[in-house]
Amino acid sequence: MKRLLYIGLALLLAASCGPRIIKRAKMERILADMLVQDQQIKLDFDLKKQADSCLVYEGIFEQYGYTTEDFRRSLAYYLKDASRMEKMMGEVAEDLEARAKEAKKQAFQEEWRENFIRAYSAPLDTAVYPRPPMRMIDSLRLRYLGDSTYFNASKILR
Helix, strand or coil, X not given: CHHHHHHHHHHHHHHHHCCCCCCHHHHHHHHHHHHHHHHHHHHCHHHHHHCCCCCCCHHHXXXXXXXXXXXXXXXHHHHCCHHHHHHXXXXXXXXXXXXXXXXXXXXXXXXXXXXXXXXXXXCHHHCCCCCCCXXXXXXXXXXXXCCCCEEEHHHHHC
């Protein structure tokens, strides 16, 4: 009886140490990170020369606490059901769109900040963004009591 218990525990231990299925939400984040990594490599020629396709994603898997074998097993599991995989890739696409939107927002804010600093750190006579000459406009109107005529000051100032 003890022998069966030990064998059962050994089998459970061996099964738990093997590759495991990655949960759907984490798998979606991993796939999104992998696609971002692919784009970075594609755009940087030096990275493209150095990138070993077998090792490129190891850092991503380690970041989430998984191995390459875990990912392969999970991918095979999710690919068995095409509709589930299609939904996952839709979520990945939405995640990437949100990341791109946030990156554009940050780039715009950084560009605005740099332009602001450049404009206000330049000497006044060599301002980066010269201001157009201002026209004084006044729309003061006076009405004389007992009379229906108006005095429009803005016509005089033009």
